[in-house]
Amino acid sequence: MEEYRIIKPYWTKRLEGKMFDEIYFRNGYAPDCPSLRVECLGIEKNNTHYVIKLGKILTINNANRVNKVPSNVFCKRCNKWEKWCVCKGVSNGSI
Numbered sequence: 001m002e003e004y005r006i007i008k009p010y011w012t013k014r015l016e017g018k019m020f021d022e023i024y025f026r027n028g029y030a031p032d033c034p035s036l037r038v039e040c041l042g043i044e045k046n047n048t049h050y051v052i053k054l055g056k057i058l059t060i061n062n063a064n065r066v067n068k069v070p071s072n073v074f075c076k077r078c079n080k081w082e083k084w085c086v087c088k089g090v091s092n093g094s095i
Contacts (some may be wrong), residue, residue: 001038003052004048007045015043015050036060 003023005011020040027034039055 001054003054005050006051007048007050011050016054018043023052023054032062034060034062054091 021058023038023040025036037058039058041053043049
């Protein structure tokens, strides 16, 4: 698995010339947001991107928090439950 970052001064300062054993990914800013730690196998640089080589997933935290979001919403215009609806007639109800 790989993760990519565009070569910009922001990432150059944080990645070039450094070694990492693991990388911590977060999905949001909340204290209980879903997150995971992944083994870092190295960082390579091509013409446009830093390529971060990822290994095993070491830990997963708060993965069940994602399930608290309603899976479907009710569209009043279409009169049915959908994951999303392009007609914009969606209410705030959930299953």
